[in-house]
Amino acid sequence: MSTISEKIFSRAAGTEEVKANEFVIANVDYAMAHDGTSILAVRSFREMEIKNVWNPDRIVIPFDHLTPANTDTTAALQHDTREWIKQQNIKNFFDVGEGICHQLLPEKGFTLPGKLVVGADSHTCTYGAFGAFGTGVGATDMSEIFASGKLWFRVPESIKITVRGKLPRHVFAKDLTLKIIGTLGVAGATYKAAEFYGDTIEDLTISGRMTLCNMAIEMGAKAGIVPPDKKTFDYLEGRSVEEYEPLYADEDASYTKQYNFYADELEPQIACPHNVDNVHNISDIPATRIDQAFIGTCTNGRLEDLEAAASILGGEKVAVRTIVVPASREVLLEAVRKGVIETLLEAGVTVGPPGCGPCLGGHMGVIGKDEVCISTANRNFKGRMGTGGSIYLASPATAAASAITGEITNPADI
Numbered sequence: 001m002s003t004i005s006e007k008i009f010s011r012a013a014g015t016e017e018v019k020a021n022e023f024v025i026a027n028v029d030y031a032m033a034h035d036g037t038s039i040l041a042v043r044s045f046r047e048m049e050i051k052n053v054w055n056p057d058r059i060v061i062p063f064d065h066l067t068p069a070n071t072d073t074t075a076a077l078q079h080d081t082r083e084w085i086k087q088q089n090i091k092n093f094f095d096v097g098e099g100i101c102h103q104l105l106p107e108k109g110f111t112l113p114g115k116l117v118v119g120a121d122s123h124t125c126t127y128g129a130f131g132a133f134g135t136g137v138g139a140t141d142m143s144e145i146f147a148s149g150k151l152w153f154r155v156p157e158s159i160k161i162t163v164r165g166k167l168p169r170h171v172f173a174k175d176l177t178l179k180i181i182g183t184l185g186v187a188g189a190t191y192k193a194a195e196f197y198g199d200t201i202e203d204l205t206i207s208g209r210m211t212l213c214n215m216a217i218e219m220g221a222k223a224g225i226v227p228p229d230k231k232t233f234d235y236l237e238g239r240s241v242e243e244y245e246p247l248y249a250d251e252d253a254s255y256t257k258q259y260n261f262y263a264d265e266l267e268p269q270i271a272c273p274h275n276v277d278n279v280h281n282i283s284d285i286p287a288t289r290i291d292q293a294f295i296g297t298c299t300n301g302r303l304e305d306l307e308a309a310a311s312i313l314g315g316e317k318v319a320v321r322t323i324v325v326p327a328s329r330e331v332l333l334e335a336v337r338k339g340v341i342e343t344l345l346e347a348g349v350t351v352g353p354p355g356c357g358p359c360l361g362g363h364m365g366v367i368g369k370d371e372v373c374i375s376t377a378n379r380n381f382k383g384r385m386g387t388g389g390s391i392y393l394a395s396p397a398t399a400a401a402s403a404i405t406g407e408i409t410n411p412a413d414i
């Protein structure tokens with residue numbers, strides 16, 4: 001009678017049947033740090049005066065947050081980290097332009113069902129879309145993993161979220177995700193593992209499941225997990241770096257809470273400033289002008305997202321500056337091959353290099369103090385994209401529709 005998380009931790013800790021709330025020391029299957037956090041993890045690793053990392057092949061480092069470097073300070077720090085990566089013989093290093101960590105680890109086959117993947121980034125929970133236990137830690141914890149390959153955990157309790165029905169036209173995984181977070185609240189799943197079930201979840205594409213699991217942390221969850229199925233195995237075919245064994249919850253697994261959602265009547269959702277759980281039906285939002293639209297990030301920067309935007313923007317012109325940042329080189333290449341980028345460029349969109357782009361306000365689309373941005377990202381905290389400004393979170397289709405009119409707009413109205 002175990003949940004998926006209990007099973008993964010039993011395997012990773014090499015103990016029989018660990019239960020929620022037990023403390024374990026787990027072997028980490030893959031460890032990830034990006035340019036922002038590897039710098040700090042390396043600093044603390046050096047302070048430990050340990051010579052070599054535990055296993056260079058199990059460490060993955062994408063440079064995505066401030067790439068290409070925005071200042072000479074950033075450039076110098078990145079240079080130092082690159083040197084350390086070379087010296088440690090870490091081959092899984094993805095430099096400028098390869099893409100966002102949470103897109104690259106799945107594409108490169110590191111996020112496998114039943115595995116424990118820990119990242120020095122809060123949205124590491126994205127990997128639950130593949131039936132892995134993916135979770136974020138701070139840079140100091142990451143340096144411990146670099147050194148030993150292990151980390152202690154309190155095995156989380158689990159909640160069960162079941163979604164039934166068919167998402168209407170113009171309503172996407174992002175809208176469902178916002179609905180769930182709006183209902184549970186930013187602390188509604190604190191330190192819980194959220195397992196997702198139901199025909200709506202089964203119908204979601206891999207990309208949609210990644211959007212859903214990506215935002216699990218926004219309701220406080222330690223992980224968000226979709227049980228792996230044929231779609232998962234098909235995606236991983238030809239990508240997975242090693243064998244894996246999918247793990248599923250037992251029928252009588254114990255959940256501290258169960259929630260039910262219905263997709264049939266859902267309309268596009270908007271998370272209004274300045275909290276991710278300030279979620280409303282788009283029809284309840286008063287006329288709101290925008291200055292910028294941003295489509296990208298580890299939440300919504302995949303091919304399917306760019307296609308959804310292009311299907312709205314095709315033959316139209318944007319009324320406000322509109323920035324599209326593909327989540328990875330693979331996404332960008334596919335979007336070029338399929339003519340999606342051409343459609344976006346013709347509509348007046350600015351396309352940036354794969355990476356986080358302006359998501360956390362570092363560069364390439366920071367907003368002014370009184371400006372309003374509609375964004376497909378996962379956070380709308382005050383100051384997230386600049387010292388001031390307001391951020392409305394939405395799906396790529398809603399962001400694209402709003403870019404055309406210059407105010408928050410339901411894609412059904414275009």
Ligand SMILES: CC(C)[C@H](C(=O)O)[C@@H](O)C(=O)O
Pocket residue numbers: 036037065120121122123136360
């Ligand atoms: C910079 C990094 C530590 C941070 C995170 O952990 O999430 C960033 O990716 C974010 O989205 O705010």
Ligand code: SF4
Pocket residue numbers: 065100101102121123297298299355356359360377378
């Ligand atoms: S795209 Fe945004 S949310 Fe995702 S890892 Fe980068 S900064 Fe964080």
